[in-house]
Amino acid sequence: MIRPSPIPLTDNKLIVCHECDLICRGAVLAAGESANCPRCHASLYRNSRATLDQALAVALTSAILLLILNSFPLLALKVQQVTRDTTLFHAALSMWDDGMHIISLLVVLTTMLAPALQIAVALYVLCTLKFGDAGRAVGVPMRFLQKIRPWSMVEVFMLGLLVSLVKLQNLADIVIGPALWSCAAMICVSAALASILTPRNVWVWAHQQGLGRAAYMGETHAGT
Numbered sequence: 001m002i003r004p005s006p007i008p009l010t011d012n013k014l015i016v017c018h019e020c021d022l023i024c025r026g027a028v029l030a031a032g033e034s035a036n037c038p039r040c041h042a043s044l045y046r047n048s049r050a051t052l053d054q055a056l057a058v059a060l061t062s063a064i065l066l067l068i069l070n071s072f073p074l075l076a077l078k079v080q081q082v083t084r085d086t087t088l089f090h091a092a093l094s095m096w097d098d099g100m101h102i103i104s105l106l107v108v109l110t111t112m113l114a115p116a117l118q119i120a121v122a123l124y125v126l127c128t129l130k131f132g133d134a135g136r137a138v139g140v141p142m143r144f145l146q147k148i149r150p151w152s153m154v155e156v157f158m159l160g161l162l163v164s165l166v167k168l169q170n171l172a173d174i175v176i177g178p179a180l181w182s183c184a185a186m187i188c189v190s191a192a193l194a195s196i197l198t199p200r201n202v203w204v205w206a207h208q209q210g211l212g213r214a215a216y217m218g219e220t221h222a223g224t
């Protein structure tokens with residue numbers, strides 16, 4: 001049941017600017033508006049237009065893209081009529097076999113495990129809000145999500161891969177695989193998910209779904 005009532009998150013509440021520590025009084029914003037610090041002009045919070053359904057759609061898209069990224073070849077090298085392709089996992093496995101154990105583990109952690117965990121937690125939070133019972137808290141998973149976000153480095157991997165492609169193009173014909181396109185799309189979709197799935201939006205959706213404070217008790221602060 002959706003209650004499109006104003007969300008009492010910032011009305012007359014005091015908010016500390018995360019940049020300059022100025023204490024500001026919150027204001028109720030229209031959809032799409034944002035509040036900035038009057039001293040340093042840092043963005044304090046934003047009243048997003050994003051809905052719970054949109055967030056769920058973006059999270060599901062991320063999951064599909066991650067599945068493609070890990071299932072299909074990243075690229076294929078063609079040298080003298082011999083073509084050899086590789087997936088992300090096989091690339092990490094090759095590095096392990098070549099003795100680059102730490103790099104191999106970092107690739108697996110930052111491009112496979114962390115993004116998968118991040119998307120799984122995001123889906124758990126969103127599905128709990130959408131379909132869950134009122135007694136199930138999402139505060140703990142939201143805090144966990146904030147902690148694992150820095151470990152997801154698909155964009156760093158993509159940048160390194162692009163540099164490698166530039167260097168390899170003189171040595172062999174390169175065929176871009178579906179996983180590389182998926183990786184590029186996933187960077188955009190992950191950025192969209194991170195901007196939508198904020199503690200403030202989760203708080204708003206919890207109120208709209210009628211879960212109330214009991215469903216989202218945690219130490220997450222409005223405006224962070």
Ligand SMILES: [Zn+2]
Nearest residue numbers: 017020037040
């Ligand atoms: Zn400030």
